[in-house]
Structures are given as structure tokens and as C-alpha cells.
Amino acid sequence: MKLISWNVNGLRAVMKKIDINTYVQETAADILCLQETKVQDGQVSLQPEGYHAYWNYAVKKGYSGTAVFSKEKPLHVLYGLGIDDHDQEGRVITLEFEHVFVVNCYTPNAKRGLERIDYRLQWEADFKDYLQKLDRKKPVILCGDLNVAHREIDLKNPKANRKNAGFSEQEREAFSALLNAGFTDSFRYLYPDQEGAYSWWSYRTNAREKNIGWRLDYVIVSDRLKQRISQAAICADIMGSDHCPVEMTVDL
Known part of the structure; x- marks a missing residue:
């Protein structure tokens, strides 16, 4: 299974810059997961040929949202975590296949000054519990913008960002707790020491x-x-x- 995950930060804007239908066909991905689509039902026309499409929209317009395009039709599709406090922003889609669950996630940002850190940590605890319940049934593949740089190697300027959203001790510890609960970061599994490997850059200062x-x-x-x-x-x-997109291929 080849899986691609991409935070598009506004699907309509990205579709003006890149032909996603052509992109997904050229990559030969079995599954494409998108985050931060920022659309409502009917606002975009995106249906790659040969793929089944699944969308989770935020209640708030122009905000958050996720989508999954899969060559294989899943056995079941679940939207959200089943917790009302978490399920207003269209952040999670789970596809169940015969041998695996695929979970597409857009993790909430703790925001400037960590003003949303308490909610973020509650999300982390509930999401880990959700993944562990799935994992007890069959293996899980989780992808998405998880809004944390786990280790110092995972961002350019760790010292300057220790108390900032995405690199706070609380968020990093929550990510470690997830991995310690029986999960593996695929990129670091293959490339444990690779530096300069980033997936997000600020639009400012030619980052x-x-x-x-x-x-x-x-x-x-x-x-x-x-x-x-x-x-x-x-x-x-x-x-x-x-x-930018991230990819993984796994033999199922």
C-alpha cells in the first residue's frame, strides 16, 4: 500500500496551482489523505478517476476539514472520534479495510502562547485512546498533520521554539506517549538521523x-x-x- 498525506492549507487555493487529479494518478498512490481542506460540501469538484472519496467538513466554514481518496473501497468509514467536543472541526476520517485501519488526522494547533494547550492535551489523550482501541482489532496506519515537531532534529531552530506551539514539552511528551503505546514513526524508522527533513515552512522570510x-x-x-x-x-x-506531501509504502 502506498499512502500519501498532505496538508493543503486550503484546497481551493491549491487546486489553482496544481492539478491534484493528475498528481494522484502520477504518484500511483493507493490512498491520498488531505488535511486542512477548508471547504464545505459542494464547494469543490475533486474526484480522481478510480478513487472512492470521503470528506469530513468542519461546522465552521473555511476551517479545518479532511478528505481521503482510496482506490479500494473500505469496509467501513468513520468520521471523528465519537466525542462531540472533538468532532465539530472535521479533523478525523477512519477507513477500515480487511487487514488494517487507515486514519487521516489534522491535529488541533495549540495556538500562539499555547492558549489552546489544555484542549490540545485532552485531544491527545482521547486520540491515543481511540487509536489503541483500533489497534486491538487490527493494525493501524495513522497519517496527517500532527502539529508537533517531535525531536530537536525535526525543526531548524529548536532552542528558539521550546515554548512555542508545536514544540512545547507538553506536545512532544504526548507524541512520545503515543509512540510508546505501540506505534512507530515511519520516516524516523528508516531515517533515524536525517537532518533538514521538514514538511512545513513559514510563508515569511523565504523560509x-x-x-x-x-x-x-x-x-x-x-x-x-x-x-x-x-x-x-x-x-x-x-x-x-x-x-508538502509525505509518503509511505508498506507491504500488507
Whole structure:
């Protein structure tokens, strides 16, 4: 299974810059997961040939949202976590297949000054519990913008960002807790020491050109799948958003 995850930061804007239908066909992805689509039902026409499409829209217009395009029709599709406080922003889509769950997630941002950190940590606890329940049934592949740079190697300027959203101790510890609960970061499994591997760059100060970035986008797998990972990549050459796509191929 080849899976691609991409925070498009506004699907309508990205579709003016790149032909996503052509992109997904050229990549030969089995599953394409998008985050931060920022659309409502009927606002865009995107249906790659040969793919089944699933959308989760935020209640608030122009905000958050996720989408999944899958060659194989899943057995079941779940939207959200089943917790009302978390399910207003269209952040999670779960596809159940015969041998695996695929979860597309756009994790809430803790915001400037960590003003939303309490909610973020509650989300982290509830989301970990959700993934563990799935994992008890069959292996899980989680992908998306998880809004955290886990280790110092995962962002350009760690010292300057220790108390900022996405690199706070609380968020990093929550991510470690998820991995310690039986999950593996596919990119770091294959490339534990690779530096300069980022998936998000600020639009300011030519950050992308200078590669002053953060690795916020992940494909995570249940530990029992990690030895089946054959490829993991960060596709920094794909433009159109302040994030770039990330990929993983796993033998199921």
C-alpha cells in the first residue's frame, strides 16, 4: 500500500496551482489523505478517476476539514472520534479495510502562547485512546498533520521554539506517549538521523527556500507493521501549500 498525506492549507487555493487529479494518478498512490481542506460540501469538484472519496467538513466554514481518496473501497468509514467536543472541526476520517485501519488526522494547533494547550492535551489523550482501541482489532496506519515537531532534529531552530506551539514539552511528551503505546514513526524508522527533513515552512522570510522548516506531517504505523515499511519520503519539491506531501509504502 502506498499512502500519501498532505496538508493543503486550503484546497481551493491549491487546486489553482496544481492539478491534484493528475498528481494522484502520477504518484500511483493507493490512498491520498488531505488535511486542512477548508471547504464545505459542494464547494469543490475533486474526484480522481478510480478513487472512492470521503470528506469530513468542519461546522465552521473555511476551517479545518479532511478528505481521503482510496482506490479500494473500505469496509467501513468513520468520521471523528465519537466525542462531540472533538468532532465539530472535521479533523478525523477512519477507513477500515480487511487487514488494517487507515486514519487521516489534522491535529488541533495549540495556538500562539499555547492558549489552546489544555484542549490540545485532552485531544491527545482521547486520540491515543481511540487509536489503541483500533489497534486491538487490527493494525493501524495513522497519517496527517500532527502539529508537533517531535525531536530537536525535526525543526531548524529548536532552542528558539521550546515554548512555542508545536514544540512545547507538553506536545512532544504526548507524541512520545503515543509512540510508546505501540506505534512507530515511519520516516524516523528508516531515517533515524536525517537532518533538514521538514514538511512545513513559514510563508515569511523565504523560509522554504532557506529550508528553515518543521517536520509536522507524519505517517505512523502500529509497531507490528514497521518491518514491512519499504519506503518513506518527504516530497519537498511538491509546491502549492506551506506543507508538502509525505509518503509511505508498506507491504500488507
